[in-house]
Amino acid sequence: MSSTEQGTSSAAPAEPTTAPESAAAPEVPESFYYVHGKDKVVHKVSAGALQHSALIHGMISNLGYTEEQAKANPFPFENIDGDILQMVVDWCNQHKGKPTPPEDTNLPKQKEKLFDLVLAVNYLEIKELLTYCCKQVAMMVKGKSPEEIREIWMIPTDAEDEAAEKEAKKRAGKEAAGETAAAAGDAK
Amino acid sequence: MKLFKFPYLLQKEVFDNMEYQDLFLLSFISNKMKKTIKSCQANRFKSISFIRYCGMNKRTFVDIVAKNHLKEDFVEIKERDNTKMDYFQLKLFGKIIDFRKSRRDHIFEAAFNPDESESVIKSIHNYMLQFFGDSLEYIWSTSDWVNTVPQLQNLSPSISMWHVNPDLIDLENFFSTNPPFKMIEFQPTRPINFNPGSKFYQAETVVTLQHNNYFPSVLRHFQGKQAFVHCTYHNTEDFIEFVNKWKSGEAFRKLEVLNFKALGDDDIDHETVLNGIGAKHIDARKTPPTHTLPKM
Numbered sequence: 001m002s003s004t005e006q007g008t009s010s011a012a013p014a015e016p017t018t019a020p021e022s023a024a025a026p027e028v029p030e031s032f033y034y035v036h037g038k039d040k041v042v043h044k045v046s047a048g049a050l051q052h053s054a055l056i057h058g059m060i061s062n063l064g065y066t067e068e069q070a071k072a073n074p075f076p077f078e079n080i081d082g083d084i085l086q087m088v089v090d091w092c093n094q095h096k097g098k099p100t101p102p103e104d105t106n107l108p109k110q111k112e113k114l115f116d117l118v119l120a121v122n123y124l125e126i127k128e129l130l131t132y133c134c135k136q137v138a139m140m141v142k143g144k145s146p147e148e149i150r151e152i153w154m155i156p157t158d159a160e161d162e163a164a165e166k167e168a169k170k171r172a173g174k175e176a177a178g179e180t181a182a183a184a185g186d187a188k
Numbered sequence: 189m190k191l192f193k194f195p196y197l198l199q200k201e202v203f204d205n206m207e208y209q210d211l212f213l214l215s216f217i218s219n220k221m222k223k224t225i226k227s228c229q230a231n232r233f234k235s236i237s238f239i240r241y242c243g244m245n246k247r248t249f250v251d252i253v254a255k256n257h258l259k260e261d262f263v264e265i266k267e268r269d270n271t272k273m274d275y276f277q278l279k280l281f282g283k284i285i286d287f288r289k290s291r292r293d294h295i296f297e298a299a300f301n302p303d304e305s306e307s308v309i310k311s312i313h314n315y316m317l318q319f320f321g322d323s324l325e326y327i328w329s330t331s332d333w334v335n336t337v338p339q340l341q342n343l344s345p346s347i348s349m350w351h352v353n354p355d356l357i358d359l360e361n362f363f364s365t366n367p368p369f370k371m372i373e374f375q376p377t378r379p380i381n382f383n384p385g386s387k388f389y390q391a392e393t394v395v396t397l398q399h400n401n402y403f404p405s406v407l408r409h410f411q412g413k414q415a416f417v418h419c420t421y422h423n424t425e426d427f428i429e430f431v432n433k434w435k436s437g438e439a440f441r442k443l444e445v446l447n448f449k450a451l452g453d454d455d456i457d458h459e460t461v462l463n464g465i466g467a468k469h470i471d472a473r474k475t476p477p478t479h480t481l482p483k484m
Contacts, residue, residue: 115189122198134198137189138205143289145276146216153191155217 032067033060034074035089039082042074049092054125080120084113088120091129100128107136111152114140192220200228208252209262209296213287215319216278226319238325239316241309241343244332248309261295265309268299275299280311306338313340327370333357337366344370350397354380363387371395379405401426407440414445420452427456428464435465437481 036042050056108114118133141149215222237255241248250262275286285308286299300308328337328345337345347369354376368390379402382388393414396406403417404426433439450456470476
């Protein structure tokens with residue numbers, strides 16, 4: 001299992017030359033958590049960055065993990081591809097503690113990557129990023145003709161929808177018949 | 189990317205970020221898509237205040253005005269431009285119509301051949317009724333007093349007639365060949381008397397701006413609900429007579445609002461007017477009295 005150290009800052013603050021007039025409250029050290037996707041690559045992310053994700057924020061809010069415990073128990077997101085999780089982690093780090101801008105131009109332009117990103121962001125409940133992604137998906141078809149939109153979003157024709165519906169009905173009928181036969185067999 | 193693989197809420201979020209013209213195009217892709225858009229955009233469609241057709245017969249812009257007053261361009265319906273042929277065809281209520289996206293300003297355009305404008309507008313209108321719903325208000329807003337307004341379901345026409353010379357155009361005939369207007373903005377160059385039964389007087393609202401005292405003739409047999417009169421010069425006696433006819437029920441029995449504004453230096457003599465119309469001071473803290481028109 002490899003690991004990346006995302007969002008860590010090793011630059012130590014400079015020592016103050018004179019004592020401040022009123023002593024500031026000691027800074028609470030930032031806590032870190034670990035997540036991995038389908039590729040098992042572990043990403044170290046600060047709790048501050050993870051606040052963007054309602055799902056993860058809910059999971060960690062009452063954990064009280066020590067650094068060691070957190071490292072030993074990375075959150076597995078097996079349904080998210082490694083490169084997509086990397087994008088999500090990068091976005092969370094980049095927008096940690098900052099107000100989110102109205103536009104985000106750094107989203108992937110390739111439609112399959114964007115599709116996976118939307119699903120991942122939806123699962124992780126990152127509201128702002130989801131809004132950007134859906135805007136980007138909408139922009140993909142702006143100014144396009146219906147046939148171009150059909151191609152981009154892979155929308156079936158009415159005939160294909162009808163055929164799929166017939167097929168689904170047929171399958172459901174067969175399954176129901178199978179269940180009835182099995183139930184009759186059990187009764188015997 | 190398969191859009192239908194997205195959960196319903198994601199599809200809705202994507203549609204929420206699309207302009208009406210793109211949703212309209214999207215609705216032609218399949219019946220399932222049209223149904224999905226109508227279902228998940230129902231609240232957005234409810235936020236529409238009205239859909240407005242603006243322009244003349246040769247060129248009509250359609251825009252969508254929301255209840256928060258924001259306006260969105262929807263489609264421009266214009267005569268076919270044969271120099272560029274990058275049209276795609278869509279079938280609306282059995283009629284095949286050419287559409288394209290203008291490269292210059294990204295406005296969605298529908299084209300018609302000469303003499304086909306009305307049938308193209310009708311097909312687009314019928315599709316919009318089905319797509320956005322027939323409970324919305326559809327307004328035809330024009331300043332064309334030569335061609336007649338298309339007679340379409342749920343369409344309320346409104347017309348601006350500034351500096352219209354009654355000697356050059358048969359206004360009586362124009363109003364008789366059109367459905368009653370919802371609103372008429374009217375500035376004649378001379379006093380004009382319509383027949384008592386003229387459809388001009390059936391307008392719900394008349395706004396008249398005049399530099400001379402023409403309003404008594406313009407509103408003589410008015411049967412609508414609202415009248416807005418802006419005069420540069422006026423005659424106080426005419427105004428008092430108008431209000432008293434209204435109060436007594438002798439005329440203007442459907443009138444609910446009268447707004448009379450004196451423009452320029454010719455200010456209203458308030459005391460004469462208030463005495464002449466028998467105005468009474470109303471205490472703003474009390475329920476205002478009601479005025480019942482006498483039966484005629």
